[in-house]
Amino acid sequence: MKRLVLIDGSSYLYRAFHALPPLTNDSGEPTGALFGVVNMLRATLNEKPDYVAFVVDAPGKTFRDDLDPQYKANRPPMPDELRAQVQPMCEIVQALGIDILRIDGVEADDVIGTLAVRAADSGIDVTVSTGDKDMAQLVRDATDPSGAGRAGIALVNTMSGSRIDSDAAVMDKFGVRADQIVDFLALMGDKVDNIPGVDKCGPKTAAKWLAEHGTLDGVMAAADGIKGKIGENLRAVLHRLPLNRDLTTIRVDLDLPCAPDQLALRERDADALRDLYARYGFKQALRDLEGGGGAAAADAAQDRAGVRNTAAGYLRAAPPAADDVDPALSAPGEYETVLTQSQLDAWLQRLRGAALFAFDCETDSLDPMRANLVGLSFAVEPGRACYIPLAHHYPGAPAQLDRDAVLAQLRPVMEDASIAKVGQHGKYDLHVLRRHGVEVDGYAHDTMLESFVLNATATRHDMDSLALRYLGYTTVKYSDVAGKGAKAITFDQVALDDATRYAAEDADVTLRLHRALSPKLAAEPALERVYREIEMPLVPVLARVEANGVMLDSAELRRQSADLGKRMLDAKQRATALAGRDFNLDSPKQLCALLFEELGLPALVKTPKGQPSTNEEALEAIADQHELPRVILEYRGLTKLRSTYTDKLPEMVNPHTGRVHTSYHQAGAATGRLASSDPNLQNIPIRTEDGRRIRTAFVAPEGRRIVACDYSQIELRIMAHLSGDPGLVQAFASGADIHKATAAEVFGKTLDTVEPGERRAAKAINFGLMYGMSAFGLAKQLGVGRGEAQDYIALYFNRYPGVREFMDHTREKARERGYVETVFGRRLYLDNIHARNQGLRAGAERAAINAPMQGTAADIIKRAMIDIDGWLAGYRDRALMILQVHDELVFEVDAGFVDTLLPEVTDRMSAAADLHVPLVVDSGIGANWEEAH
Template sequence: MNKNKLFLLDAYALIYRSYYAFIRNPRVNSKGQNTSAVFGFVNTLEEVLRKEDPSHIAVAFDPPGPTFRHVEFEAYKAQREATPEDIKWSVPVIKEIIRAYNIPVLEVEGYEADDVIGTLAKRADKERFDVYMMTPDKDYGQLTEPHIFIYKPRYGSNEFELMDDRRVTEKYGLSHPGQVIDLLGLMGDTSDNIPGCPGVGEKTAVKLLQDFGSIDNLLKHTDQLKGALKKKVEEHTEQIRISRMLATIKTDVPIEVDEDLFMRQQINDEALRTIFEDLEFRTLLSRVLKEDTPPPASKVPVQGDLFSLFNAPVTPDSSDAVALPTGFTDLGSTPHDYRMTTTEQERKELAALLSAQKEVCFDSETTGVDPLESELVGLSFAFREGEAYYVPISADREHATNEIAIFKPFFENRDIVKIGQNIKYDILQLRQYGIQVKGKLFDTMIAHYLLNPEQRHGMDYMAESYLQYRTIHIEELIGPRGKNQKSMREVDPSVVKDYAAEDADITLKLKNILEEEIIHNLVGHLFHLVEAPLIYVLADMEWTGVRLDLEALKELSWQYSAELESIEHEIAAMAGMPFNVNSPKQIGEVLFDRLRIADKPKKTKTGQYKTSEEELEKLRNRHPIIEKILEQRGLKKLLGTYVDAFPLLVSDRSGKVHTSFNQTVAATGRLSSTNPNLQNIPIRDERGREMRKVFIPDEGCLFLSSDYSQIELRIMAHLSGDSNMVEAFAKGQDIHAATAAKIYKIPLEEVTGDMRRKAKTANFGIIYGISPFGLSERLNIPRGEAKELIDEYFVTFPGVKQYMDNSILQAREKGYVETLLGRKRYLPDINSRNATVRGYAERNAINAPIQGSAADIIKMAMIRIFKRFEEEQLRSKMILQVHDELNFNVFPDELEKVRQIVTYEMEKAYNLDVPLVIDLGVGKNWLEAH
């Protein structure tokens, strides 16, 4: 080997590879920038510099504009999709980073990076360099020689495949590397739109080259070919020659090997620091610039003999290393000190140690995913990075309760901050064992959600994104999902120890990063005063649960089943034939082939008629059968999703349903609920409303429902400052009637029901950026009338139009919009060239601040009410939240107190320029109260 090692990197090949490596879970920073390509490229570069220590290095880019290949063959690379906007943004950033590394950026007009690298490789080889062409592209094989290598990154690994001329010829079955040109000329290359010869794949191309040696010789002896292959080669002779030309990498580009320029230099620390800080690459700052590196875990015994009771610290063993993505680590390659307590004395000493801390991260291992039905298997704790403790818990309930009780003073200490990932689950789990967690909370899942609402928030994903760390996955312990999956109770505690302790340790590390991020991104107020305190509120609501009238559900099931059967008979009669009304295919055939209710019905890609609810709504007035089909679908969904499903979700322990409220699902900030989903109970039709009758209070109690009145319109009035809208709310007018009066220019008392209906639809529709077409569809009026209605609306409320325009402008400038409390909604598509995609982002720019502010306000109201109930020591409970509505189980002797608290705290939750008003009702069930 030669003394000098020259690495030549094909920039775009590596950038695209990095971008698509993260395509399912892109890295997006708090500014909404997709940094996947940049992060992947830097990691790859770092890996090369660390592993290979090149003496010389350069990075080649394709120049803007056409190259000689485009001139020769217009279709060259023509079918490639447009470069993703995120890659376009990444390229200048990557160039800036490369220059901060003091590595030359190479571009030669008219030539691709392949040609620049090919030329330099051949010339550097003559100057006694070992040359490493870093690329995943196979066409570089033609350049290989004993001292010219392809240095190819392996997908999903931090390893690289090294290929010299011998390896290339062996891999493709060729006699020399130059035949790679002819190989690609025959088989083509779809990524570069090199057509090759139709019908000739790699195997056929290799066989032809083994038989004829080259394309030139093949084309001279096509008479020796037979059948279809002979015909294809002869018919595409010119195309084969063009393909060979396109596949040939030039080695005579006007560029020289500048040994001084390419020599490895010291990096520009200050420039790199500025770039990494701006991109929020904190782990790269630590790894590359050796800044803010956490101190190693203490190896000195502390707190008496506590540490001596446990296992010795673990240091990485390279023999256990598993292939990881470039730049990633895992438990086997990371120093750590994870310990397990096995005796009562150890538990007591650990509990005392925890109680002496200011903040502690904890996690629970359980037998299932439902915290109200599963049992604790173990608890893990961490308060210093790199150290963690695991406490196995007995399967015997009495013993388990005693073991956990040792930690009760710690958990219920209000002065200790409790850290966790989805900590509400752990709070509910501990409540089963008589422990009420207290103190401030830091939930990493919620913190990440505030920073990146559109992303995933699981610990495994965050560990990879922020720490470049691959965690132990639970499937490694209990197996894949399915009937053969084990319970955590069945896994040996010594095996669970590393998994559980790692969870606590990694969550603590993430907390230390995310805490700075939420401050830096100005969402600390939202996190600490709204989202974190709300965890306790939601945990209590879930624990309390909601009572269902099972007899009423049974009656509804019988009633709706009979109605469903009757409707299906009516549909068959209208169709003039029996058919399966649950089959979209058969519905399409009946509607469009038999009844011919549309001239040009839409079809799916498979040729089947489109019969979705959205499509059928557009055809509702074409035939009475449509109305019945929609009614049948709604009733069937009501039965399957709610009426027949709810009884199965009633807990044996409590006799109630315990929905799970989610804080990190809806990007708008709204809560969602699962198991069951109580947010989507239909209320538009009579049957849906009837469903609310089955939600009842506890025996001897009342059901109280309190709903914000038109909160989103009130927020619009506040944000827009429109004087007409503010005045209407300030006077307590019916906003829809007032809107109609303004639009139609008539006195308020002359507004008809139809006018009010249209104004109401316009009021709510415009918040969601409705178009004239959409409004005409919704109101069943001509599009011209809908356009006039919208135009007149904006004349009436000019401040609303100004707000909408400003919101879109802000989103274009900043990449996000904000709620009243600073909740950010990132809109990466706001500047998209695709009008449909951009339009969707623009509508979100208008609506997200309104819907998100409404979500923030009701969350603040929930926290205030919960606190007041605790202070007043009320037995009544908040039990449900559905969008802008709160529901309560109320003891009769507390009714007036609850009514007073709920009204005051909801209406005073936030000070808008217009009053917040609620509608409050009380009854024997949800329907009566609502």
């Protein structure tokens, strides 16, 4: 029997986003959700379906919004970090040979429902890959009542590995039959979709009523006889329940543009997949694509078993060999719940007498600037830890020690710099404790950073992954004690026995990991220095920068949103006039028809499916042939600025501080560059006037100024230092315009006779060589022939032979050692430097050239931040470090203190590294961030 797999794409993306931490690739692009989706897709394709489709929600309203204007009205907008992963997700899906279905006016559920029923009716077995409980209404047994075989409809949750393929399985999961699921949902309602059900009616009550009365209509007819408060609640919403039923019913009668048997899996586009996997750092997927032998086969076997909703499951890091694990670090622990003063006194004595202890905070929120402290855990030796619950609230919860009293007793220990503390991603805990009146001192070690510095790419650096890799220990997961999805509870509602098992283990495993990782770092002196002198001192610095936050002029952003909205409307009207008819600017299908069929423009860029593309590259390629593509690009740019920044940023202002507080990630990019999220302030566009205008909303309060200090051409200067090329070093030492100086050397001219086009070519060469640009790439960028571009590169290397020698030597060392290093000894491993595939190997060689420069630049600004923060300690009432963005530091400074701060900051930034060329720092002052440039 043929089999169709229907993938609930929207569900995949959101579940992967919330299941995984905020991962990024080397360029700082978010990849966490994308990583999860790719793993789930690979697991699905390993089952070799005959037909497959990836179904996503179309933008805009659906028929359900017409039924109920409040439907999904309370859903927050898609997070920026998730939105950025939608397009690459679609590109990967298409490259895998899977059709993407997006139908206007209906939801993905309805498209899936229609295809599933039609396929099953025509004898095609159907698997719906989803985690959405609403889909259970579609389940159909693969055997009919007579016992004969027939096509069925099954639900598979690829993240958990669960399967629901019969009425019995639905009954086991929900307590009702598949044909009762709609009524079941109508009674309970759905907070996520803003469907109000019967108050206090949970799954057990709904299942009980349907067991007694059969259908929703039966329950409604019997409402007068249902006693108690729950009966009153039912009668109060009787008028609403039929609408609930309509909203929760999945349509199975849509008029779709394709039939199930037209969804055959196409041949994958290996070249496109190779580029996408390499860009986003999906190493196992790359190995599988290239036929990675036994490792790939083992990985595929695990994929078939189902990718689990845990960090370790996605990573599938193999535990170390038995002789690599200290048995004392992998044995079960003994944990104590501290509920009495005498117990607390005993633990205080242990902490005061310890040279080092591990600690961890439990809270009710992932946002450290808003989280309330629920409890604390401590460990002073492997296998022995405690949990001190402080704010658990649930029926029957035991009495707990007073939070303020406990913190007052812990404060002297936590603020004692002579007692070393270790944490896992402890910056979060420092924030929480500071907000509760405890300024932690002596934060000496962080296991996340120990792992990251030791090998940034060997594993993910969350506790679960590290425990599995370095201890051979499987931890209790948060979802094990707090649940997940709609049934998840906050930690203050977790029973104390479960809370202790989870929280005390966190502290215990943190201590064990430190015992395992510290000797490994000590065995690598250069890495140990990076950890001790850069990463660890930076933790409290970043915590202060995050806590300082930055003030926003929300009114200015609203004005910008209004202006962008008007210009979007104008762009729409101009596009309509140019097209001669109305069309949806956001619809690739309509754009294709208009541009390539009606207007007859050439389709110069194709999708992985071989169809004409309407992405940015495709529109740029034909923008000189018709005005419409340029107008569409303008509209898209305005839309992105509005949705990502001007509309979104005001919503992120902390109500308690009145400021925006980003979070910086130290263990993200392998090069060591910092990334930021919530909001991501690293990606505010500055190449356009509209993008730069956003920075005008980052303001200083009255009496203060914004000061911005930015390294000038730092990576080029590092190239000059690393290569030692006399000509390049001299160009920087003289203070000349480096691109003009390069042009003079390459074209054999004097500085005053260099023409603008020659300087532009020299600039492209200077930056392009650092990123491994080929003659083809340079030719495309400059708009010249490939031969001419090759001549430029040859001239460059002839004038700067030290640069070529450096590049050749670096590639050779990378092949010998498998890694390259920054000036300060940070190690950057290159997994594909020996890859059989030439494309992967070339990519690793390009990274070998660029990574030392990018990594050294990251180390330099981190060193500068540590030094400047130390100097600012005596002036925190007069100046704050508020942002780090790439090679720039931003400060909020008393107007009368600017003249004192500027020379101190610029001098300390310039002195953060001793290079063969000077580190030049540009600075500016203004009432807002943009004025300071």
